[in-house]
Amino acid sequence: MSGGVKLEVVLRVLGFVLSFVAAIVVGLDKQTKVIPALDLVVSAKWHYLSAFVYLFAVDIITSSYGLLSLLLTLTNKNQSNTSILLLIVLDTVMVALLSSGGGAAMAIGMIGYHGNSHVMWNKVCDIFGRFCKHVAVSTVLSLAGAVVFMSLVVLAVVDLQKRPK
């Protein structure tokens, strides 16, 4: 296994792990709180907000692709031009998906943490602190995943440039 392929394997494992853990963290996220003053039980669940559902879907797609592309890299030693191009295109699509999922979750998270007086959306993270922290962790992991898939694109291009002429 050459140095380039070794690095690719490490990055694909990393891309899979980051997005898989991100999916688990957001997909299991829920918190229930009792507010004694109001004698009220309130719950926060990840599927209440479409941005978090999108983040979960994106992480599932990305981790599945990460695993599949890892197996492809390990089994297919002499890759054709077409399969190299396909992997670069799909790696770039994963960058876009993870970035948009991270962006969406971060936008909602910002309102959750700080609220917005102009539209009268109150903050909720003062009540659901643990829930918000889990969303934040999943967002950071997903964005780190985007950086990993970006690195895979760069690595593939460098490999193409290094080919003997």
Add this chain to the structure above:
Amino acid sequence: MSGGVKLEVVLRVLGFVLSFVAAIVVGLDKQTKVIPALDLVVSAKWHYLSAFVYLFAVDIITSSYGLLSLLLTLTNKNQSNTSILLLIVLDTVMVALLSSGGGAAMAIGMIGYHGNSHVMWNKVCDIFGRFCKHVAVSTVLSLAGAVVFMSLVVLAVVDLQKRPK
């Protein structure tokens, strides 16, 4: 000018125009409404929500890069490996930026249009219809820009693969 370079120029012009128009549409977005029943004047401005400020910033960065990289493509005929790699890396970064900006604006827009009863964030687009429509237009343009920069990555890789061995 070869076919590949011509297509690259067209795509860079398109990437610049899409993100520039997206920046203008969101950056000039505001709406004021009088609510006679309450004798109240209410305003929606793009910089009230950090997701829209982020979308604007991303569109400004991307359109500036689009223009700069267009000039570079037009003036630099024989690109070195380093400059090709740099352009691919930056094109991929633009994909990530535009996707995250589009994702953030779409997440907030969804709440604006439909509200969310779980966190008690009320919809606002029934009052500020034109404002929300402009945000939606800017979001779609930005995401189209992401697709254009993705196409530029694919084009560059195909060009590298076509090089005489």
